[in-house]
Amino acid sequence: MPGAKFLLVGGGPTGLGAALRLGERDLDWRLIEASGEFGGLACSFCDDRGFTWDLGGHVLFSHYASFERCVEQALGPDGWLSHRRKSAIWFRGRLIPYPFQHHLHRLEPEDRRRCLDGLAAAAARRSDPPPADFDEWMRAAMGEGIADLFLRPYNLKVWAWPANRMDWNWIGERVALPAPEPDPGSDRPGGEASDWGPNRMFRFPRRGGTGAIWRAIGAALPPERVARRCRVVRIDAANRRLWTAHGREWSYEFLLSSMPLDELIRAAPGVVPESSADALLFSGTHVVGIGVRGTAPDALATMCWMYFPESNSPYYRVTVFSNYSPNHVPESAPHWSLLAEVSESAVRPVERAGLVADVLRALREDGLLPEGADVVSTVSRFLPHGYPTPFKGRDAVVDPILRAFERRGIYSRGRFGAWKYEVSNQDHCFAQGREFADRLAAGGGPECEPTLHTPALVNARANP
Numbered sequence: 001m002p003g004a005k006f007l008l009v010g011g012g013p014t015g016l017g018a019a020l021r022l023g024e025r026d027l028d029w030r031l032i033e034a035s036g037e038f039g040g041l042a043c044s045f046c047d048d049r050g051f052t053w054d055l056g057g058h059v060l061f062s063h064y065a066s067f068e069r070c071v072e073q074a075l076g077p078d079g080w081l082s083h084r085r086k087s088a089i090w091f092r093g094r095l096i097p098y099p100f101q102h103h104l105h106r107l108e109p110e111d112r113r114r115c116l117d118g119l120a121a122a123a124a125r126r127s128d129p130p131p132a133d134f135d136e137w138m139r140a141a142m143g144e145g146i147a148d149l150f151l152r153p154y155n156l157k158v159w160a161w162p163a164n165r166m167d168w169n170w171i172g173e174r175v176a177l178p179a180p181e182p183d184p185g186s187d188r189p190g191g192e193a194s195d196w197g198p199n200r201m202f203r204f205p206r207r208g209g210t211g212a213i214w215r216a217i218g219a220a221l222p223p224e225r226v227a228r229r230c231r232v233v234r235i236d237a238a239n240r241r242l243w244t245a246h247g248r249e250w251s252y253e254f255l256l257s258s259m260p261l262d263e264l265i266r267a268a269p270g271v272v273p274e275s276s277a278d279a280l281l282f283s284g285t286h287v288v289g290i291g292v293r294g295t296a297p298d299a300l301a302t303m304c305w306m307y308f309p310e311s312n313s314p315y316y317r318v319t320v321f322s323n324y325s326p327n328h329v330p331e332s333a334p335h336w337s338l339l340a341e342v343s344e345s346a347v348r349p350v351e352r353a354g355l356v357a358d359v360l361r362a363l364r365e366d367g368l369l370p371e372g373a374d375v376v377s378t379v380s381r382f383l384p385h386g387y388p389t390p391f392k393g394r395d396a397v398v399d400p401i402l403r404a405f406e407r408r409g410i411y412s413r414g415r416f417g418a419w420k421y422e423v424s425n426q427d428h429c430f431a432q433g434r435e436f437a438d439r440l441a442a443g444g445g446p447e448c449e450p451t452l453h454t455p456a457l458v459n460a461r462a463n464p
Contacts, residue, residue: 001249001250001251002030002227002248002249002250002251003030003250003251003252004028004029004030004225004251004252004253005027005028005029005252005253005254006018006022006027006028006029006030006252006253006254006256006437006440007029007030007031007032007242007250007251007252007254007255007256008029008030008031008032008255008256008258008433009031009032009232009242009255009256009257009258009259010031010033010034010040010256010257010258010259010414010417011031011032011033011035011037011038011039011040011214011218011226011228012038012039012040012041012042012214012258012414012415012429013039013040013042013214013414013426013427013429013430013433014040014256014258014413014414014415014417014429014430014432014433015031015033015040015256015258015414015433016031016038016214016217016218016221016430016433017067017070017429017430017431017432017433017434017437018256018433018434018436018437019031019221019225019433020070020217020221020433020434021433021434021437021438022437022441023221023222025437025441027437027441029225030225030226030227030250031221031225031226031227032226032227032228032230032232032244032250033226033227033228033229033230034229034230034231034232034259035228035229036228036229037211037215037218037228038211038214038215038217038218038219039210039211039213039214039215039218040214040258040414040415041055041056041383041385041386041415042054042055042058042210042211042213042214042426043055043210043211043214044208044209044210044211044212045209045211047289047291047377047379048377049291049330049376049377050329050330050331050332051289051291051328051329051330051335051337051377051379052208052209052321052325052327052328052329053209053287053289053321053328053337053339053379053381054209054210054211054287054321054339055285055287055381055383056285056287056339056341056383056386057305057317057319057339057341058210058426059083059085059199059202059204059304060202060203060204060210060213060426061198061199061201061202061203061427062427063198063427063428063431063458063459063461063462063463064427064430064431064462064463065462065463065464066430066431066434067426067427067430067431070217070430071213071217074213074216074217074220075205075206075212075213075216078206079205079206079207079212080203080204080205080206081203081204081205081206081324081325082201082202082203083201083202083203083204083304083323083324084200084201085199085200085201085202085304086302086303086304087303087304087305087306087307088303088306088307089150089154089306089307089308089309090306090307090308090309090310090313090366091107091149091150091309091310092108092111092310093367094106095299095306098307099176100146100150101115101142101146101150101176101177101178102176102178104116104146111145111149114144114145114148114149115143115145115146115149116145117143117145118142118143118144118145118146118147119142119143119145119146119178120143121143121144122139122140122141122142122143125140128140131168133163133164133165133166133167133168133392134155134163134164134166134167134168134390135147135152135162135163135164135166136164136168137168137171138151138152138155138163141175141177141178142178143178146178149309150309153309153310153311154307154308154309154316156348157308157309157315157316157343158316158317158343158387159283159343159345159387159389160283160343160344160345160347160348161281161283161345161347161348161389161391162347165281165391165392166389166390166391166392167390167391167392167393167394169390170390170420170421170422170455171422172422172455172456172459172460204324204325205325206325206327207325207327208327209325209328210426213426230244230245230246230248231244231245232244232245232257232259232267233245233267234267234268235255235264235267235268235410236268237268237270237271237405237408237409237410238270238408240252240253240255240408240409242255242267252409253409254409254410254411254440255409255410255411256411256413256433256436257405257410257411257412257413257417258412258413258414258415258416258417258429258433259416259417260282260385260416260417261277261280261398261401261402261412261416261417261418261419262277262278262280262282263277264405264410264412264417265277265401268405268408268410271404271405271408271410272400272401272404272405276397276401279397280388280391280397280398280419281345281346281389281391282345282385282386282387282388282389282416283343283344283345283348283386283387283389284343284344284345284382284383284384284385284386285341285342285343285344285382285383285386285387286341286342286343286344286350286352286355286380286381286382286383287339287340287341287379287380287381287382287383288315288339288340288341288342288355288356288359288378288379288380289321289337289338289339289340289377289378289379289380290337290338290339290340290359290360290363290369290375290377290378291329291335291336291337291375291376291377291378291379292335292336292337292338292369292373292374292375292376293333293334293335293374293376294334294335294336294373294374295334295336296320296322296323296336297367297368297370299367300320300323300336300368301323302323303320303323304319304320304323304324305317305318305319305320306318306368308366312362312365312366313359313362313363313365313366314340314342314350314355314358314359314362315340315341315342315359315362316341316342316343317340317341318338318339318340318341318363318368319338319339319340319341320336320337320338321337321338321339322335322336322337323336335376337377338363338368338369340359340363342355342359343386343387344382345389352382355380356378356380360375360378385416387421388415388416388419388420388421388424389421390420390421390422394419394420398418398419398420402418411436411440413429413432413433413436413452414429414432414433415429417432418432418452420452420455422455422456422459423451423452423455423458423459428451428458431451431458431463432449432451432452435448435449435450435451435452436449450463
């Protein structure tokens with residue numbers, strides 16, 4: 001029976017972070033991955049027309065020096081391109097620079113006045129009790145104008161769950177607060193208004209998409225310690241055994257799982273009630289890639305991505321993916337590409353059969369795809385687990401589940417393993433894997449895992 005003291009389930013950033021750290025400590029580990037490649041939700045692929053695609057609009061920025069060193073080494077100093085973020089919101093037929101609430105002077109006078117009045121009313125209510133949910137937070141922080149015109153419709157599209165079913169304590173650095181005094185003057189390109197946020201500068205692999213990072217890291221692992229195409233179907237938590245789809249049995253002393261927590265609950269009966277899985281809200285993501293022969297319109301020539309709150313389009317975000325690297329498109333002639341993302345949930349289904357056609361229609365309506373554009377490639381991938389929803393009462397549901405598994409030697413970590421959106425970026429997940437290794441090696445407790453247990457702290461600082 002194969003096994004190891006530390007058995008790692010999942011070859012994405014979490015599992016790879018743990019494998020590297022356990023290797024540095026010269027400890028006994030094995031990694032099993034359900035698919036044939038490394039990266040998890042950060043994989044990339046090339047279609048049959050020569051276009052490279054990510055499984056979503058990923059960009060690389062970091063809170064952790066260890067993560068930065070690792071990815072730099074993975075692709076080498078010449079394997080990267082650096083970008084200054086240029087993003088916008090498509091609103092009433094025009095592009096408003098991101099963040100929306102920092103560029104109210106770009107709106108039509110009526111909309112601008114509505115937003116400013118809402119901000120003034122929100123400021124007058126600062127002594128109100130804390131908001132009860134995400135919808136109340138929008139009103140309290142931004143005012144009714146910004147909430148109605150942008151935040152509510154956009155967040156319904158991205159989360160696919162009503163905002164009054166979501167908590168707001170995940171927000172942190174994810175949402176820009178309004179400027180103290182909205183600037184009525186002209187926009188300042190490259191100035192503070194457009195430079196908010198941790199991803200204002202980001203790097204991207206020169207070749208191979210985001211997945212190139214994790215393919216390189218995985219390829220450097222000792223091959224005898226890695227088993228791919230091994231999907232876990234059952235876990236005996238009491239006896240510390242698991243079985244894969246091919247019937248192979250594995251033993252372990254400690255298990256790191258980055259599979260979705262709801263799937264872990266169902267795969268390991270008896271740890272927590274199976275009904276616990278039903279309380280975990282999430283959305284799936286449809287990724288639709290559009291490859292075009294020719295050159296991109298001038299308005300998109302330097303654009304990174306755009307947000308879409310309006311109801312005519314199914315997508316919440318569109319990335320000009322060819323702008324991230326010239327190697328994302330075929331070399332035979334000029335080409336460019338768009339990557340659209342569409343959310344789906346139990347309460348907001350998507351008509352899958354006509355989705356690509358619907359995306360093409362909306363791209364033309366929104367002016368991103370000129371009439372007569374020569375579309376030479378369309379691809380569509382569905383990720384059943386796209387976003388872990390920060391639902392109301394999430395921590396009261398998730399934290400006891402995690403502790404119950406830990407008492408059985410199973411540590412559920414990563415984007416969907418820990419179910420904490422605020423620490424679910426690639427760097428966060430990599431750090432969760434490393435911190436798991438350090439905790440178990442040291443025989444420590446939750447204090448050894450700051451990313452999981454103190455998200456606000458790690459997101460507010462550099463973590464050397």
